Amino acid sequence: MKSNQITLTFSSIAENVSIARLLIASIGGQLDLSLNDIEELKVAVSEAVSNAIIHGYKSNPNNIVYFNLEITKDSLIIVVRDEGCGISDLEQAMQPAFSTDPERMGLGFVFMQSFMDELQVDSKLEVGTTVTMKKHLKQTPISSH
Amino acid sequence: MNLEKKIERLTLLLRIDGELDMHTAHTLRQAIDNEIEKRGIRTVILNLQDVQFVDSSGLGVILGRYKKLLPLGGKLKITNVPPHIYKIMELSGLPKIISFYQDEAHAYEEGRGA
Numbered sequence: 001m002k003s004n005q006i007t008l009t010f011s012s013i014a015e016n017v018s019i020a021r022l023l024i025a026s027i028g029g030q031l032d033l034s035l036n037d038i039e040e041l042k043v044a045v046s047e048a049v050s051n052a053i054i055h056g057y058k059s060n061p062n063n064i065v066y067f068n069l070e071i072t073k074d075s076l077i078i079v080v081r082d083e084g085c086g087i088s089d090l091e092q093a094m095q096p097a098f099s100t101d102p103e104r105m106g107l108g109f110v111f112m113q114s115f116m117d118e119l120q121v122d123s124k125l126e127v128g129t130t131v132t133m134k135k136h137l138k139q140t141p142i143s144s145h
Numbered sequence: 146m147n148l149e150k151k152i153e154r155l156t157l158l159l160r161i162d163g164e165l166d167m168h169t170a171h172t173l174r175q176a177i178d179n180e181i182e183k184r185g186i187r188t189v190i191l192n193l194q195d196v197q198f199v200d201s202s203g204l205g206v207i208l209g210r211y212k213k214l215l216p217l218g219g220k221l222k223i224t225n226v227p228p229h230i231y232k233i234m235e236l237s238g239l240p241k242i243i244s245f246y247q248d249e250a251h252a253y254e255e256g257r258g259a
Contacts, residue, residue, distance in 0.1 A: 014166075014167050014168035014171075015168055017166050017167055017168060018164060018166065018168065021166075021198070035229075036229070039229050039232075042198060043198075043200050043233060046166055046198075046200040046202075047200055047201060050166065050167045050200065050201075050202055053167070054167065106201075107201040107204065107236075107237050108201050110236070110237075111200065111201060111233075111236070114236060
């Protein structure tokens, strides 16, 4: 797979979560990932983008979510960034079943962690949050054509 | 997301077609809560056969409806879960709390009494 980079910026509205999923599914297809891997990538992306909209921007639609994909020879790196409120207690936020909203399950980070090989969250109050997720790609033999 | 609704006495059956994420979660929540509040529905059966995607927002709505029905003496049942959707649900622990059935007939049958 050739190196590739895609950046998508979109409004912080719920409708755009499925657009981010479509993009990752399409990249997953190009990378010849299994359907199961693609499904897991879609969930991880969905969680990260939903968090940016719901928590980062407190569901205010007049903001921008930054979605960046980078494909290197051995990994797929997904970065979801918001310029929202930031997370005050990152350790607490990443605990399973922690949620600021009783209707939500607090599983966003659990899913991201389970489905990706690496997860890094950088957050600063009133500056924003950046979620970096990495999936290792199997080295494919060099094709003969 | 499309919802096909069937009401039989105090049981609401919803066949869900589409993706269950933060965008559609709101619609599903309202559809169920309306029936609970207006018609006094006490059993909600969700047929997930045609659900293509679910994330924690979708699971949150399902768990939320379970929690809403519980103090009312009601019940939430899930049927026809596709394998890839079940995997996500399993990771969330939902099957430990909510009853799953292979199809609608089994869900209707259980709890109806002899």
